[in-house]
Amino acid sequence: MILAVGPSWNPIIDLQQMWSFPFMVNAFRAGSIVAVLASVLGAFMVLRRQSFAGHTLSVIGFPGAAGAVLIGVSASYGYFAFCLAGALLIAASPRAGPGGYSEESAVTGAVQSFALACGFLFVALYKGFLNGINALLFGNFLGITTGQVALLGVVAAVSLTVLGMIGRPLAFASIDPDVASARQVPVRALSVAFLVLLATAVAAASQITGTLLVFALLVMPAATAQALTALPLRALALTVMIGLIVTWLGLSAAYYTPFPVGFFITSFAFTGYLAAQAVQHARPRWRAASPAASASTTGITR
Numbered sequence: 001m002i003l004a005v006g007p008s009w010n011p012i013i014d015l016q017q018m019w020s021f022p023f024m025v026n027a028f029r030a031g032s033i034v035a036v037l038a039s040v041l042g043a044f045m046v047l048r049r050q051s052f053a054g055h056t057l058s059v060i061g062f063p064g065a066a067g068a069v070l071i072g073v074s075a076s077y078g079y080f081a082f083c084l085a086g087a088l089l090i091a092a093s094p095r096a097g098p099g100g101y102s103e104e105s106a107v108t109g110a111v112q113s114f115a116l117a118c119g120f121l122f123v124a125l126y127k128g129f130l131n132g133i134n135a136l137l138f139g140n141f142l143g144i145t146t147g148q149v150a151l152l153g154v155v156a157a158v159s160l161t162v163l164g165m166i167g168r169p170l171a172f173a174s175i176d177p178d179v180a181s182a183r184q185v186p187v188r189a190l191s192v193a194f195l196v197l198l199a200t201a202v203a204a205a206s207q208i209t210g211t212l213l214v215f216a217l218l219v220m221p222a223a224t225a226q227a228l229t230a231l232p233l234r235a236l237a238l239t240v241m242i243g244l245i246v247t248w249l250g251l252s253a254a255y256y257t258p259f260p261v262g263f264f265i266t267s268f269a270f271t272g273y274l275a276a277q278a279v280q281h282a283r284p285r286w287r288a289a290s291p292a293a294s295a296s297t298t299g300i301t302r
Helices: 011-018 022-047 051-071 075-091 100-125 130-138 146-175 177-182 187-209 214-228 232-255 261-301
Strands: none
Touching: 011 232, 022 051, 022 146, 022 187, 022 214, 022 232, 051 075, 051 100, 051 130, 051 187, 051 214, 075 100, 075 187, 146 177, 146 187, 177 187, 187 214, 187 261, 214 232, 214 261, 232 261
């Protein structure tokens, strides 16, 4: 396939050109679904301080996909199988109580190490083109089918529906698990349910960004939004908006270049995160300057 030489000065024409190809239409549809799902679950992941678990689940999607390709089935089955199995193993470790966090981290690290070892084995046994493995690692939007878009839509709809049902108690348990447990909130069950939902989001997003870069779509939009606002609902809406923007920009940039879409999505998301950090560090100076300006104005008025 021959891609366009470069974008023109007319974005409408560029969009019409990109969307004249069915694979790009499917890429934008799937990317939008994944962006919303990963952003929403990523916001809870950052709130719960389970970024290491999210990173592990994103990494172990690679051996699952490689193993599926090795035995001749769709990589989607491998993504979901390994991510869900990893989530259940991590969920089996205690998180609350003395030493709970360290034990969960130890189990998470052990799962990640073993999964990566399996991935290297599957790559060694794989006799096809290495480019196929590169697509698993770094993402590929050329091969997204209408059936995959439909599957992603169903997965996202179910996951977001379940998250909507458990969202309030999950947020309570994430902020203060001890108080939530004292008020009979099922903290353990909510933790397991969230990890399963997170694994589902990782498996879905890996098919767009690749397993090595899916973590960026989970953590950076949420971290950027939380750096800009402390209001939960506003931060959630901003997280979704950032996730959609960086995904759309990444797909558009990848259309005009031979580079992986995951690189562009990560680069745009990281740029936004740096900008948010700059704004956050500049706020104290603005606030310090504001009373002086107000006092000056008051003095002039008097």
